Amino acid sequence: MSSDGAGHHRGPGSGLSRPTVSRLPGYLRALSALARAGTVRVSSTDLAGHTGVSSAVLRRDLSSLGQLGRRGVGYPVAALQQAISRALGLVEDQPVVLVGAGHLGSALAGYAGFGERGMRLCAVLDADPRLVGERRGSVVVRPLEELEGSVAESGARLAIMAVPAGVAQTVADRLVAAGIRGLLNFAPVDLVVPRGVTVRAVDLSTELQILAFHQAELRQ
Amino acid sequence: MSSDGAGHHRGPGSGLSRPTVSRLPGYLRALSALARAGTVRVSSTDLAGHTGVSSAVLRRDLSSLGQLGRRGVGYPVAALQQAISRALGLVEDQPVVLVGAGHLGSALAGYAGFGERGMRLCAVLDADPRLVGERRGSVVVRPLEELEGSVAESGARLAIMAVPAGVAQTVADRLVAAGIRGLLNFAPVDLVVPRGVTVRAVDLSTELQILAFHQAELRQ
DNA sequence: TAGATTGTTAATCGATTAACAATC
DNA sequence: TAGATTGTTAATCGATTAACAATC
Incomplete structure (x- = not known):
């Protein structure tokens, strides 16, 4: 959805x-x-x-x-x-912060179409110390503690969240407090954000369920 | 999108x-x-x-x-x-086939909300022989050649595509020929499918661009 | 009975469609 | 000029909203 x-x-x-x-x-x-x-x-x-x-x-x-x-x-x-x-507001490179360097975060970081379309991945953060220091796309994974610093130094207004559902709201709160104004959320949670912040959500099971409906409809 | x-x-x-x-x-x-x-x-x-x-x-x-x-x-x-x-047509478990066992495919296969919502991952396929035999979620990766067989034996009507853009249309054609009626496509390509087949597309840069628009709009 | 909450109505709003005049 | 194609109009269609009667 x-x-x-x-x-x-x-x-x-x-x-x-x-x-x-x-x-x-x-x-x-x-x-x-x-x-x-x-x-x-x-x-x-x-x-x-x-x-x-x-x-x-x-x-x-x-x-x-x-x-x-x-x-x-x-x-x-x-x-x-x-x-x-x-x-679309893509006149100059938009810096984007990515939180989460697991499988999903890695896939997103490696996405080629990124730079082609006016976006630049400026930081990847993860809570897992074993992932810190690894390469993801063109950047090196930093510890989650550096979230606020990463947003501040890059001036990013957009962020992608590829984190577990349990921590999604907390991460969103920190991103918004740090100055993020647009969130792309891959966790299956409805985030609560202040007015003036836009959230777009991508959820696998939502998409599959809509697909299931169309497919079932055609069977009738 | x-x-x-x-x-x-x-x-x-x-x-x-x-x-x-x-x-x-x-x-x-x-x-x-x-x-x-x-x-x-x-x-x-x-x-x-x-x-x-x-x-x-x-x-x-x-x-x-x-x-x-x-x-x-x-x-x-x-x-x-x-x-x-x-x-939504989720009365019984819907078998779902996943093509692509890279980072994105792995993330999707590991998604917990799968079984909770009337869906069952029945097969994961990949063209890379180094990935064949590895575990993804609850199943073992099979070679891409077994695509048609996997669809047939599971009776799946829904499929998820987490493959490179270059092969997406070919994979889609094979899935449709094998009996798939609903496709969830993560490759940044507009798939062409026959009438009666539903495609839903999830594209990172599309989502980011829509987000960028809202963010730019708020700055004015 | 009194309070709460649904299901539905009527009015508003917005998007799509088809057609065509304007223009290259 | 003749053919092609845009930009825009007017008509249709569909979704949302607000309000309220029906009902627990």
Whole structure:
């Protein structure tokens, strides 16, 4: 499940609806693939085909970012990438802190698409002293005690939590107190955070249960 | 991001809206916690408080499953768990196949909430011969060649993909051909599947980008 | 009876869709 | 000019909200 802790209304300056924001990363991914393949121009029909939305939805979403295309021609790939990145607040490298260096944390740290999309992993922390000092991605695991220091020195506003459910709320509290404003939570717990902090949750069993529903529905 | 490959309309027999289905697993998780704590009865206001939705949404969602509560009293916890599980198609253990035994696959296989919620990990497969034979969760890693056999002998309809992006589509094709009807994909690729197969996608950078947007919005 | 709480209604709000005029 | 494709409009559709009658 992806729950949205804050943001029950549109942001004042942005004018982007929640569904639009949730689709933009998908467009960005498809555009990266097109750019790698050397494509310089794309129509709404083409791009929609790569992302699983209708061309009407795509044009509506893009038009809310400004007049990015040319009628009769299509959209320039590079300019579109820039415009979407800017709309998502990815103009410069966003430092991100990761808490938890177990299997899940290791997988997340090693994720290649990280740097490609305006994000930079600046610290990995873990409570287990046996993991401290090991490499994860491009950084070395630090003890959990250095959480506050890591957030402060990097200026990170975003954090990923790959910790056991039992300690998730405590870790979240410390991250928020240290200045984190966006949390991506992989622990199967509903975190309580102050207003102004956004939580997104990824939970395996939630996803599987939604899948089970669709599958059961088709059997009928 | 959680994209829904199929199901662009309500299922005929179910009468559950998509937003309702996506919230049910959250209710189930909160109810499990309440049951563990010995609570036998809960009001819509209480349960809503544990799940981050309004009490009006909660009552509306639950009423679409039937008349489960009693006015002036509230909802019985145990009966509610059963009703939601049944609505999600979790009446009996769902066998699930996992492809990929790397860091991410290992984390997923070790996930405790698996069996608690009507799911059973029945096979783990990997292309790397060095991983074959190792334990992951309650099962032993098998070579990728045994994918079709694993699906057939378990009767699994659901599969989890924790494989590199480059092979994701190929693996998906094989799983679908073997009889899988629901795919949970962790690779950053938009999978193409036939009608009747549901894909849900979990992508780290998508989630981070949505988070970045909210965080940037708050700064303005 | 009095208080509490559900299930449901009606009104509001927002997103999607289809179509097309504007424009390259 | 003719063909293609965007940006935008108007209509449809669906979800949320607030309020309250029904009921324990």
